[in-house]
Amino acid sequence: MTRQASTPPTRDTGTPTAPPSPPAWRHWLWLVALVAFVVLLFFLPSGQPGPTTSKLTYSQLLADASAHKVDTITIRSDGSATGDLKNGKPYETVIPAQAGQGFLDKLQADGVQITGTTHGGSAGSTILTLVLLLAPFLIFGYLWWRLSQGATSRMSGAAGVARSRARLFDEERPGTSFADVAGYEGAKAEVKELVDFLQHPDRYTGAGAVPPRGVLMVGPPGTGKTLLARAVAGEASVPFFSVTGSSFVEMFVGVGAARVRDLFQEARKRAPAIIFMDEVDAIGSRRSGSSALVSNDEREQTLNQLLAEMDGFDPATGIVVLAATNRPDVLDPALLRPGRFDRQVVIPLPTLVDRRAILAVHVRAKKLDPGVDLDAVARGTPGFSGADLANLANEAAIVAVRAGRTVLSAGDFEEARDRIILGRREGSNVLLPEEKHAVAVHEAGHALVAVYADKADPVSKVTILPAGQALGATQQLPLIERHLYGEDFLQDTLAVLLGGRSSELVVLGQGSTGATNDLAKATDLASKMVREFGLSSSLGPVGYPADGGAFLDGSKGLSTRPYAEETQAMVDAEVQRLLRQAEERATALIKAHRDELDHLVELLLAHETVDGADVYALAGLPAPENRPTEGAAPLP
Template sequence: MITSVRLSGRHLSRSAKPGPPREAPKPPAPSPGPSWSRWLLPIATLVLLIVVLIRTSAPQEGASLSYSEFVGKVGVGQVKTVDIDDKGAIKGTLKDGKKFTTRIPTALDNSRLEQQLQSKNVKITASRSSNGSPLGTLLVLLLPLLLIVALFMWTGRQAARTLGGGLSAIGRARAKIIETERPTTRFEDVAGYGGVKQEISEIVDFLRSPERYAVAGAKGPRGVIMVGPPGTGKTLIARAVAGEAEVPFLSVTGSAFVEMFVGVGASRVRDLFAEARKRAPSIIFIDEIDAVGSRRGGAARLGGNDEREQTLNQLLAEMDGFDQASGIVVLAATNRPEALDPALLRPGRFDRHVTVPLPNQTERAAILAVHARGKNLAPDVDWDTVARATPGFSGADLANLVNEAAINAVRAGGAVIDAQGLGDARDRLLLGRRESTNALLPEERRSVAVHESGHALTAALCEHADPVAKVTILPSGPSLGATEQLPEAERHLYSEGYLTDLLTVRLGGRAAELVVFGEGSTGAADDLAGATQLAARMVREFGLSPTLGPIGYGSGAPRYLGGESTEETLHRPYSEQTQRIVDEETARLLRQAEERAVALLRDHREALDTLAGLLATRETVDGAVVLDVLQQQQRSGGHHNTAKGKPTPSP
């Protein structure tokens, strides 16, 4: 079940408009040599090895005979000539013209062999053995050394091409320098975010007209860091700054400072700021700065990553060291502000912290309109309605939504995006792919229909719950059904009544199973997990427990990537006794919510059975059907407290 989607947020458009004419571009860098040149050294080494093997391997002359065979052939008079060297090797010729080789055993008495050769009139000659030419012998001795040297030379050249200049270029900053003629994105291409653009535009104005600030004695900011959830467009804002400032823009990621060599990160930081000084006034943009700016290890973390800490120390020193009059401003972006070192965030380094939140409803409508440019839209598409149905979507999510709707249109054989296609794309992103082959058993289909009817009816009966938009029992992804609720307006604060109703709606599906079947099922597992998490936060963070009192144990720092740190898990700021109270109060809230849901559905059992039957037949109904079912029960003499907005007493 889906009782609420993600919270609110913001985004920026990706369209670009051509900027004013710029200066002539610099000549391109000389192209590297041909690709075949890299193979010259390995081929030369291979040829050298072949030559050495050929020169050192002596060709074998004739068949090789054993000593016994040789003596036998001498005895029968088949041997014509023999040539014996000083090491006992024999080369000879038989009377039929064939050549042979053999060796005399040095441990035997060879005087009889000599007499036998003379008696058979065999021509005997003597020679001196040869181990090959001196050059070949020298090559054999030096071959291993030559191969090692060749391997080092080849590896060095490959590393030079990879690092862009060899070992001397390892410490150079890999910054992408965007000169004034290249940026095309402007602030007008960014949808929404008026406050963020105002903060950033002051930096642009300072770089363009520093004398205006000098008259008032004001100093421009050294750095601005943008924090926010992923997909909200922090990098796009930086591109817009590059387009508006008309100054050189040096872009680099935090991970580019970290290499396997010690001291490389600090060297690259120095090189980056040196390049910025040469091009001043200029802007340095460090994306994902948490990769290099994470908290340094203290006394409790001896033996930390010294290379990363040295890189961070150098970054801090550079931001303190450059003169503000030089016109260098550092922009940074991260979605993990809780991981950054406090020394990096203090005034004088990053003077301004700009939060880029998720877009609100008005901004989502503007973002959707931007991403729909160039696409064929049906007349029934209303971006305000789509924006209301997508709370918590980031700019990247909205772009994906429009693209998914376009893909659905093509899959259906058309090229026009309509409202139904956008709704299907939204369900696809939230719930997963529709499983047309995942057929439910008849009893499972009935159980899912009752479960989702319980969610829908409790949502319609609770005073503070969001209105029901759609109820379906079609399997999508891991979900067998869904009850979608759309908020009437953007919420920034959540009252205790709203949270209590939300718990009741979450447990409405399990309550319907208890009312109809007398037992629960595994279909409520996800509902129970979400309700338990919400109830625990109500007790532990929101101070909504009378037993525990007005005490909150929140995490403090925003976590845009979610999750809980290991340190907070191992070292909780409260005792085991407090944890026991938290568990008891969480269970109490859940029991009360379930009892309330069961009581509401028992009072409206007729509407529950009717809505479950409609779902089993139609598979999908909208929120108006849920209200009609409740009104039918009211007209037939059912429970009188069915209209939403009227308080329903809790049992």
């Protein structure tokens, strides 16, 4: 199937500003053209001989012929004649029709060369004369038309601003189906009811059920919200209007509202139909209150028109509005009330089963080695979205091509995952010998603390090969998908994060800049434990979540502090206490297992990368069960 985009016609042109009328002097162009035509008609030289040609009368011609002064003569069918005299000068004359044969006999007797012709001047000269005569009308007529057309185009351009920018996919064109959306069975079950309503509306009206007018799909970026909307259109086989929120906003006030009216008007004509608005938060953000210092009149007018359209059309007409956003917290409450967006479908990051299904879709066109285990790859990518998994499969193919192969191996996926998470891998020779030893001590500390901590995620791999901004990495792989984190798990995670710094203090006697990222992550986690999770005995069961989008990283944005300075001092003290306790615990574990630490450092210096099973064997502990042979996630 092919999909072709076309812009729907418009009936609502909004209220554009009228362009200036064409200049009045353009009507004088025709008079100027007429004057130029008359001038050319009288003064344009014809295709006949030039002004130096002698004009002889019939009697003079006979006298000159008798005196043998005439050399040649050319007689035309209209009675005119031209020729040359003996002295080389041209002449022209008119021969009367009564001259007859006697005139020709006399000229021949006088030695004149006689030539006859049936036409006047040459065709080229005649055409050139006509072109020159018509040129004034053509030139000035073109100028008049351009002036009139310019005013018309300005008028249509101003009116075209109000047209909807939605792309229309007719009913036979959407080729996406639910089979193309791997995983997300719960989300697909929600939107399948829309397809059933569009195909069989009588089943709902007969039972007195009113189908949802709008469905809002929310979730992190890259989880497939747009793909799911296209699948709805493909399954329902109805016209599908696709538009982004930003396409309604222009510099002219009122244009966005006009485009909203135009969009819904065209959807009503093609009902049943689907309107899909991607990134609806661009126009659906909360409206400014009366006390707001800055407001956006254009955006608010567009939102008001959208609210009126969604509340105004008849539910029985078969129009369903789909919208997608990763910022539901900023949407206007009037947009989310029942009767507009009746239903919200949350599309979270894929689970282990979903990641396995998504990977299977993205490797269909790729050749895989029999040793590739997609379950292991899926387990090694916790927190990856559908877009991330598509990028992973593509990066693995690039790694294989770089190695001169067309078949993807398990190592290609592992290298691609490290490339996405950590960055491009560098050789260990970029480090000085003492730096390489310090990195080995640091990563060995992370690994040993993770091995001996009861609740920490198992160690999958330890490496001292630099990648991106990381000089080394200790990768942990969760055995299960966690949705709830206990306090013991969080405390063990803090100890693992500070294990590298503790190892440096024990072995090297000083810290280094290598713990910068670890300290930032540990401080952020401890702050959340105190402010958001209520895990502080001093502060008590209170929660002060940071500002930010529900599906975006709000920790990097500016946040207001809804508590007093004294509370902030308590928060700082509790965060410091948690970090010191974690560091002391990590230091105690490293000192208790110093021999194992030294052996692991030697292994890292010798092999640069050590598998998690070797770390557990070195620590004298059994490796966790069901741990895949490859795939890992970085430290949280």
